[in-house]
């Protein structure tokens with residue numbers, strides 16, 4: 035690997051100063067003079083037709099400036115997911131911003147803009163809606179049956195999408211097996227729990243243009259969806275990139291209701307309109323889709339797979355939105371291709387129900403798959419007495435193998451075996467006792483899981499945007515500005531972009547600033563999602579910085595009378611190769627580039643050259659060359675109290691191959707934060723709904739518990755098995771989502787090792803543990 | 811009906827009009843434009859809104875503005891500025907404890923109370939001290955390191 039000065043170091047995050055002194059740039063702080071406040075009226079019924087809406091009383095309330103219902107909203111049908119075109123063939127178009135048909139409890143049916151949030155809230159109470167209730171269906175398997183209530187006309191049996199893949203000969207594979215394992219693994223609905231709510235301020239101009247400030251994860255996707263929702267050209271929508279947002283984790287990856295509704299209210303009133311979700315509204319905005327996985331696997335005595343059949347039923351909720359893609363990613367990268375099995379069939383069903391809409395969430399279908407497959411792998415090893423690490427190693431890919439999904443691509447960097455080995459050593463896997471062998475009521479267990487195939491972006495996925503762009507400009511004071519549409523969700527995208535530019539321009543990272551961007555002026559970037567920012571936006575920004583450097587060398591060659599090819603950068607200076615004393619400060623080159631042709635000096639006029647003139651700037655917009663797979667294995671030690679059913683995580687070791695690590699501390703932060711979400715998923719989080727009314731029972735963190743500092747294990751250790759991904763920026767590939775894909779499976783396997791019975795439904799609550807132990 | 815109250819925030823006394831049902835968080839953010847205290851839930855569940863009230867950490871969303879009229883409120887705006895950061899702010903930066911940062915201001919205020927009462931807290935005491943504050947990004951490990959770091963300095 036080449037010697038690097040900035041990349042690979044835990045530099046201070048540039049945004050940290052602002053955040054510890056108050057964090058003034060969060061979208062939630064944004065306001066405009068004359069701004070109105072919007073609120074949404076939501077349906078109490080999960081399935082109904084709106085017969086009539088009377089808004090006259092609400093309109094009379096002093097302070098109310100506009101009230102809209104479905105009758106005021108364009109009935110344009112589209113996919114609200116940011117990362118695909120609104121009418122992508124691979125997705126399902128079934129979403130309108132407001133409709134006279136209600137499909138989930140909480141669906142917005144009207145909206146108010148008023149001079150204060152209190153007035154808007156009061157006005158909602160004055161809107162009279164007459165509903166005709168329809169029979170709801172909440173269970174996806176019930177919804178697939180003949181005679182079930184139908185949610186969408188063009189989806190018989192409520193099947194929004196039913197993809198499948200197959201290769202080999204399944205029957206022959208099972209016939210060849212020495213053992214066949216069958217299981218059903220159920221995961222639940224959870225929320226990403228970003229801390230900053232979804233919020234927007236939308237303003238409109240007299241020519242119909244709108245400007246959007248929002249807490250979302252993708253500016254360009256928001257622009258496109260707003261245009262489609264409102265039926266106006268994209269160029270009429272400008273989305274301002276937030277400086278940073280208070281978390282996203284995939285939960286801010288689709289246009290919901292607030293932005294288009296705020297736009298309509300603003301167009302009607304001519305004033306800016308702000309809408310902020312309450313926490314209760316955030317809980318019903320988007321969620322991780324529950325998936326039930328039926329898994330049947332054939333193996334030889336030595337543990338080699340012979341056949342696998344997988345059926346996955348995903349609860350899409352009222353609209354397909356992400357559910358049409360989550361099911362695909364779950365199938366391809368969550369269950370099917372990670373493992374090497376010669377005969378496989380996967381069938382997926384994304385099914386409409388009257389539950390709330392699913393959505394993006396870090397890992398996107400893979401935690402559900404990893405939990406199923408890795409739970410069953412553990413069962414296989416246990417039953418056949420196989421070494422669980424050799425078993426994983428034997429049934430997965432190797433460095434240099436062809437990429438199992440992307441034709442023509444290779445697994446250039448792939449160190450799963452090292453992750454397994456190092457993780458096992460660190461936790462002391464050889465001290466693991468047989469299942470249920472510790473004495474007393476509190477039983478210890480060690481378990482692990484891995485995920486053998488994941489992504490660094492979406493190259494190769496049908497219809498999903500993947501290109502990135504950036505502009506890099508050198509200033510006369512020797513600093514550089516970067517314009518990029520890559521949004522920092524908290525995982526460090528600003529830092530990563532500054533590191534790339536500093537590295538290429540020989541600057542200190544503090545000399546680089548990520549500056550204002552909006553969709554009018556900045557190049558396109560796909561969203562911050564799919565673990566893609568470092569790989570994809572990193573590569574594009576690197577290319578832009580290289581352009582800038584070339585331009586600098588061109589100017590410098592005129593100043594220094596040297597060949598551009600003979601120049602290099604060091605410590606803020608341009609030097610000629612082989613002449614270490616030749617250095618001219620970058621600031622001098624940029625100052626001359628930005629100044630007049632004739633300069634007055636103490637000694638009289640000085641002529642400079644035409645060649646050195648012009649802003650030192652470079653830009654790039656490009657798709658990445660590949661989609662390398664990161665891999666990781668996670669080892670967990672738990673203690674299960676067999677009297678109370680409580681599971682406590684004691685120790686975690688996460689070993690990952692993320693290629694070259696850009697920022698070791700930030701990378702550890704991803705592992706630690708990912709584990710918190712994964713542990714919540716495994717043990718406690720479950721968004722629950724009233725069985726009759728479909729109403730969400732969680733409106734705040736008192737009803738929806740996520741791990742606090744008290745529940746978190748004392749130690750989460752990160753091991754980075756550094757490899758060199760040749761297609762990545764400086765050898766890097768992705769890492770973040772794997773940190774949440776694996777924990778539920780690892781914890782479930784550790785719980786099994788502790789108590790000797792397996793819980794196959796998440797979350798593994800005390801009640802489920804006691805039930806598994808036969809104590810309830 | 812709105813009432814005029816005097817609110818002492820960061821040693822500056824403001825005269826503001828509030829509704830009897832306005833929370834301190836609302837008064838800080840919407841009336842005084844002090845945005846460091848964040849709204850994460852508005853119901854006492856996340857701690858993003860934590861401020862000090864006479865040195866004690868409270869959820870400002872669960873505290874009525876009227877209730878605190880004779881008391882001292884401290885928010886992150888009352889800690890250091892970039893030119894002279896409070897040790898807790900510097901420690902959060904140095905430990906890389908700030909990811910999205912939305913929880914940061916609230917957690918730093920909880921840590922201020924903790925360190926004032928117990929200048930050398932062990933890990934357990936730190937975990938307890940911030941147990942009323944949620945963070946969804948960091949898993950708390952680097953936040954705990956930051957508080958340890960601040961206590962050592």
Ligand code: FES
Pocket residue numbers: 848849850851852853854855856857858859860869870871872
């Ligand atoms: S906003 Fe006050 S505790 Fe969440």
Ligand code: FES
Pocket residue numbers: 229280281524907908909910911912913914944945946947948
């Ligand atoms: S840093 Fe994002 S919630 Fe704590």
